[in-house]
Amino acid sequence: MKPIRPKGIARNSYQTWLLVNHPQTYTARLRKQFGDIVALYGSEGDAFAIVLTSAGAQQILSADPDGYEAFWKEGFTGVAGSGSIWVLEKQEHRRERKLLSPAFHAQNFRRYGEVIREITQQKIEGWQPCQTVRALDTSLAISLDVIMRVVFGVEDPKFIEEGRKVLKPLRSTLHPSFIFFPKVQRNWFPIWARYARAKEDFSTWVSRYLIERRAGSQNTNDIVGSMMAAHYTDGTPMSGEDIRDELLTILLAGHETTATALSWSLYDLGTNPDKLEKLRRELEALGSNPEPELIGKAPYLSAVCNESQRLHTLLPEVARTLVLPLEIAGYTLQPGDSVGVSIMAIHHDPEIYPEPDCFIPERFIDRTYTPFEYLPFGGGHRRCLGSGLSDFEMRIAVAEIITHWDFDSAAVEHEVRHDISMGSKHGVRLLIKSKRSAPEIK
Numbered sequence: 066m067k068p069i070r071p072k073g074i075a076r077n078s079y080q081t082w083l084l085v086n087h088p089q090t091y092t093a094r095l096r097k098q099f100g101d102i103v104a105l106y107g108s109e110g111d112a113f114a115i116v117l118t119s120a121g122a123q124q125i126l127s128a129d130p131d132g133y134e135a136f137w138k139e140g141f142t143g144v145a146g147s148g149s150i151w152v153l154e155k156q157e158h159r160r161e162r163k164l165l166s167p168a169f170h171a172q173n174f175r176r177y178g179e180v181i182r183e184i185t186q187q188k189i190e191g192w193q194p195c196q197t198v199r200a201l202d203t204s205l206a207i208s209l210d211v212i213m214r215v216v217f218g219v220e221d222p223k224f225i226e227e228g229r230k231v232l233k234p235l236r237s238t239l240h241p242s243f244i245f246f247p248k249v250q251r252n253w254f255p256i257w258a259r260y261a262r263a264k265e266d267f268s269t270w271v272s273r274y275l276i277e278r279r280a281g282s283q284n285t286n287d288i289v290g291s292m293m294a295a296h297y298t299d300g301t302p303m304s305g306e307d308i309r310d311e312l313l314t315i316l317l318a319g320h321e322t323t324a325t326a327l328s329w330s331l332y333d334l335g336t337n338p339d340k341l342e343k344l345r346r347e348l349e350a351l352g353s354n355p356e357p358e359l360i361g362k363a364p365y366l367s368a369v370c371n372e373s374q375r376l377h378t379l380l381p382e383v384a385r386t387l388v389l390p391l392e393i394a395g396y397t398l399q400p401g402d403s404v405g406v407s408i409m410a411i412h413h414d415p416e417i418y419p420e421p422d423c424f425i426p427e428r429f430i431d432r433t434y435t436p437f438e439y440l441p442f443g444g445g446h447r448r449c450l451g452s453g454l455s456d457f458e459m460r461i462a463v464a465e466i467i468t469h470w471d472f473d474s475a476a477v478e479h480e481v482r483h484d485i486s487m488g489s490k491h492g493v494r495l496l497i498k499s500k501r502s503a504p505e506i507k
């Protein structure tokens with residue numbers, strides 16, 4: 066019997082543009098028209114099948130990882146290098162995750178609570194009453210310094226300053242077309258040439274930094290240290306190039322995403338003063354200067370951060386390319402086809418999240434969601450390695466900001482595509498009202 070293919074439409078540049086730039090409205094439209102799964106068919110008949118429900122996500126993300134290759138591989142290889150975990154597959158991908166995962170264990174980040182708090186304090190101490198600030202500028206600065214301290218382990222102020230100069234252009238010159246239309250990765254495209262230069266400068270800086278680290282103390286607390294000390298199962302260490310590619314991946318995967326999520330949570334609190342007050346009451350009950358670990362576990366703070374990441378889904382979909390046939394929702398997909406999970410559609414499914422367009426942190430207190438209903442960090446064998454760091458950082462930074470400053474949201478924000486992820490059109494403008502005094506010790 067001929068395999069049944071999912072219903073769908075021809076994939077042209079316009080459909081790709083809609084999916085990239087308007088994932089929420091476009092996937093809602095696709096679900097209305099096609100149901101739980103839809104395929105965008107390429108000119109050669111290959112399908113990009115997108116599941117729009119939690120049940121479909123479970124099927125795709127629980128399937129045998131060896132049936133999948135990396136998606137958008139060409140784009141990510143050019144952007145992050147052939148040693149990047151984004152493009153490694155099967156045995157090599159498993160090997161790399163095994164090597165990197167211990168360093169990313171949430172417990173490892175706990176000791177950095179004070180560092181994250183200090184960094185946040187530095188970035189907000191210059192705020193002035195009656196001033197309008199762009200929250201994304203502040204959160205990008207926080208997230209960059211956290212990566213430099215926690216991931217790179219840079220402590221020397223001179224190296225931190227140099228690092229900022231080298232790392233910032235990587236983000237600002239990255240363009241979504243590098244991933245979605247990799248043919249633009251040619252030096253005669255000015256946008257690519259700028260990124261290639263930034264990548265070159267990054268490479269030089271990392272090489273110098275690794276030499277300095279090798280000559281100094283062998284501190285394995287940070288992620289660079291654990292990469293330098295780690296060995297694959299056959300006893301070989303990671304090469305300098307592999308470390309560089311993974312650091313670039315981590316930077317691209319973790320800098321803007323965490324910063325954007327942090328700025329959206331400030332936006333949501335600024336536009337929902339009752340929730341902001343409720344959160345302040347929870348934090349004040351922890352006493353003055355609570356342990357970062359206590360903050361990281363505060364239930365309403367967690368609910369606020371989760372709800373904000375649901376409402377403003379940063380990575381609208383995750384995808385894989387098939388190397389084995391896959392049965393999904395009664396349809397058969399073939400090697401060469403791709404499958405995607407629309408996190409955006411699932412996060413806005415009214416059956417799972419009633420009033421999906423409203424900011425209601427209480428839903429995360431009242432209910433536990435499965436990993437296929439709430440999945441900002443993707444899932445399965447490629448689930449985000451940095452989720453523990455990002456969650457912890459967000460909670461500490463939100464707590465620090467809202468206990469020290471009164472603010473309102475200064476203007477309505479809209480979601481737009483930034484580079485790999487979605488972001489805010491104006492970077493979340495906050496009207497700073499007044500400095501708050503430290504809470505009483507209870």
Ligand code: HEM
Pocket residue numbers: 150151162216314315318319320322323326379380383384441442443444445446447448449450451452454455
């Ligand atoms: C709010 C912040 C973040 C969000 C929303 C996010 C989301 C994601 C998603 C959706 C994926 C793909 C998962 C999949 O394919 O199933 C991913 C992969 C990844 N993320 Fe994150 N991420 C964030 C922060 C970070 C941070 C802070 C780091 C590192 C410090 C990081 C490192 C990575 C890496 C290395 C991968 C590739 C994993 C692999 O292919 O095996 N991310 N992230």
